[in-house]
């Protein structure tokens with residue numbers, strides 16, 4: 001993967017992970033933060049900023065629960081497809097990625113919504129496939145239990161296949177709109193999927209013509225073995241949380257190593273770990289900024305948030321003691337393991353671990369001057385630990401403005417990041433091919 | 443209802459029923475039509491036209507099937523919530539109504555999507571509650587069978603209650619964003635619904651703060667007895683298909699008569715039949731326009747479309763013979779009955795019935811000069827057959843432009859329709875109160 005076959009140099013991919021109230025749990029308290037997980041004007045502003053900086057895409061996580069203990073960004077969130085449809089209107093190039101669950105939705109609805117977003121945005125949609133972390137989600141959907149990790153991934157594999165099949169319902173040239181002959185579309189170019197699988201039976205065709213991108217880009221966020229297999233078979237971008245370069249390199253190699261067994265090559269899948277940047281004009285300024293965010297952090301809900309993230313109740317343990325021995329979480333395999341490994345490696349107390357989670361939720365924290373931050377990104381990029389990064393500013397819009405004004409130009413100077421968009425679709429930005437329909441040539 | 447207690451005169455409500463390929467089955471063939479059921483630029487243009495004309499709302503029907511025989515407007519449709527979120531961006535006043543099914547979705551998803559649209563549009567969202575007409579829909583959703591008419595309405599009643607409950611999850615003043623104290627929201631003002639009913643179990647709270655309108659406006663489209671009961675209990679607008687003023691008056695009286703049993707009054711529910719207008723500067727011009735549309739109509743699919751609408755297969759009967767005797771359709775009660783009554787009353791052949799359906803799908807066809815069309819609307823409005831109308835132009839944008847340029851000013855001259863918006867939310871336009879939360883004062 002290090003030597004690219006084409007003449008153009010391999011480029012860093014940048015996503016902006018949007019979270020209205022900021023990624024740091026206390027980010028919204030920053031005097032310059034425009035706190036608002038439901039603040040459309042803020043989301044419009046930051047999406048336009050990211051587009052001006054030539055980001056590949058904006059990215060929305062999602063969840064289907066809330067409650068009195070929830071983080072401001074999770075307690076309320078605008079529905080991602082609605083929000084991205086709105087954001088598509090004020091932008092022309094930037095990709096629009098939304099998370100949707102394969103455990104709590106229907107393939108027909110998901111295929112349709114992303115096809116619609118792709119039409120509305122002229123080819124900028126991406127679907128982040130998740131199986132949903134939290135088992136309490138089941139209580140909002142009339143089902144007793146959250147399917148276990150293995151079953152969720154089996155369902156997800158079939159779900160993604162059905163969605164891709166539905167996207168092919170209409171041939172690219174099926175819609176004619178021939179007024180003279182009175183032929184709106186050619187019925188011979190409409191296909192019935194007739195899927196009858198283990199979990200889903202979906203006849204089709206979808207009530208949407210083929211999306212401009214053929215298929216919206218498929219992203220996968222789930223890093224366990226089954227998660228990696230799903231990604232290697234079906235995804236074009238993987239969003240992941242990695243702490244150290246060594247660990248990230250292992251993940252990168254492991255994941256890309258799974259591609260050949262599905263007849264795919266390395267450049268068909270981009271690995272994009274999350275990065276939480278804290279940027280100062282000097283090292284000291286960055287340090288102070290981070291310290292200030294930690295100071296604003298309320299630790300009263302710390303143990304409940306940590307329990308959530310670990311998949312085990314740690315509320316009876318002292319905040320200043322070590323992380324207790326815990327059995328492996330069935331539900332949150334890759335994410336719980338990441339935090340457990342981190343705590344062991346760095347000998348952290350529960351409080352220290354919480355502070356890390358409060359900031360970046362297990363993602364990599366990078367702080368320093370613009371040059372130091374660019375170095376940190378370049379190191380992972382050239383070291384084959386990442387193809388790009390999902391940027392998670394501590395607060396909005398200031399945390400993003402810092403990155404865009406200070407770090408992006410540095411990456412551009414180094415020839416690592418584009419200075420202009422060369423195409424109009426998200427596939428163009430990511431250098432991904434437009435999928436050929438399964439019915440082509442039949 | 444004829445004498446309004448307030449000082450302002452009762453006003454006609456106007457909705458624009460959007461269908462990109464036009465309401466007439468051949469509307470898209472009109473030389474001036476910008477054919478396109480997925481044409482965003484067209485939808486933006488007509489929504490802005492309707493807003494300039496001070497319409498109360500635009501309205502999107504929906505369905506969850508497609509196929510080689512489908513009408514261009516039904517074969518592909520942009521997902522309504524995505525489309526309205528996009529349309530919200532180019533408009534500031536007009537209401538945004540989307541159809542969503544209580545049979546093929548989840549209350550949590552529906553509550554959330556409409557809450558999001560209400561947030562994104564600053565209080566302009568409406569949900570058109572339908573139970574889904576076509577039984578073939580079941581084949582796209584992993585279930586063997588389409589629930590029967592009675593069961594669908596039982597599910598719908600519970601579904602609507604859950605959605606309204608979820609919209610109340612957060613008190614209006616729950617979100618504080620108090621940076622100094624570090625309190626984003628007051629946990630005591632977040633409520634868990636804990637619904638456990640016959641069809642749904644939904645714990646809540648919703649992950650959306652209370653919508654700007656309290657509850658998005660609830661519309662109901664289904665006109666059978668159970669449909670009317672659901673509307674009388676839960677809806678604020680009823681969309682209906684009515685052919686004659688006598689029939690419409692009976693429906694209007696019957697429906698409003700059901701309100702007191704749910705503790706409600708007449709002005710809390712607006713009855714809005716569909717109207718398909720064909721407008722000419724002279725009567726002859728209108729006649730010619732209509733004849734031209736009929737001429738473009740392809741009758742090859744006529745019997746399959748009629749069978750769909752009647753809920754019975756009539757494909758073995760001659761096109762130029764009478765409508766055969768048919769048992770009552772269980773699935774499509776009110777709509778099938780409307781067409782059957784119409785055919786009997788006017789002694790229509792199947793072909794003639796098809797031509798009516800191809801135009802307005804059972805809705806009222808009004809043609810003539812602007813004054814004649816305005817007369818036709820005024821007659822129903824003052825005669826208590828309607829509180830307003832859902833306007834269904836034969837093709838876009840021209841068919842709408844005719845109505846807006848010629849009929850709207852005539853209605854305004856008569857003092858029947860607003861010349862300016864007096865508020866900003868859809869509830870303001872419709873004169874509907876903002877619902878008080880079920881938890882208020884607890």
Ligand SMILES: Cc1cc2nc3c(=O)[nH]c(=O)nc-3n(C[C@H](O)[C@H](O)[C@H](O)COP(=O)(O)O)c2cc1C
Nearest residue numbers: 061062130131132133221222223224227240333334
């Ligand atoms: C980087 C990353 C981001 C994720 N984002 C979401 C999300 O937005 N919503 C969600 O429900 N689950 C999310 N997940 C959870 C996964 O979909 C999955 O349910 C969980 O992580 C267990 O899978 P794993 O062990 O393969 O990681 C994410 C997981 C990872 C690793």
Ligand SMILES: Cc1cc2nc3c(=O)[nH]c(=O)nc-3n(C[C@H](O)[C@H](O)[C@H](O)COP(=O)(O)O)c2cc1C
Nearest residue numbers: 503504572573574575663664665666669682775776
């Ligand atoms: C005026 C009108 C509009 C309707 N619009 C839709 C629609 O957009 N999508 C849909 O699936 N069903 C729609 N329906 C169907 C109803 O939801 C319902 O399933 C069907 O009409 C049977 O109910 P009823 O006998 O009470 O009318 C509509 C019905 C009426 C009367």
